Amino acid sequence: MLSSSCLLVFFFVVVFRQILNEIVSDTFTKRVTGFLVGNTICGWVTVVYARVYLNPNSGVTS
Numbered sequence: 001m002l003s004s005s006c007l008l009v010f011f012f013v014v015v016f017r018q019i020l021n022e023i024v025s026d027t028f029t030k031r032v033t034g035f036l037v038g039n040t041i042c043g044w045v046t047v048v049y050a051r052v053y054l055n056p057n058s059g060v061t062s
Contacts (some may be wrong), residue, residue, distance in 0.1 A: 004047075006045075009041060009045055012041075013037075013038065013041060017034060017035065017037075020033055020034065020037070
C-alpha cells in the first residue's frame with residue numbers, strides 16, 4: 001500500500017514538473033515553483049501517512 005502510494009506520488013510529481021517546465025520558462029520561477037510544489041506534496045503525504053498509520057482508531061481506512 002505504502003510503496004504503491006509513493007510510486008503514484010512520484011509519478012504525479014514527474015508529470016506535474018514536466019507540465020510546469022512547459023508552462024514556466026523562467027528558470028528562477030521554475031525552481032521556486034518546483035520547490036514549493038514539492039514541499040507541499042511531501043507535507044501532505046506526511047500528514048496523511050501520520051493520520052492513517054499512527055492513529056488506527058481514527059476510523060480512516062487505507
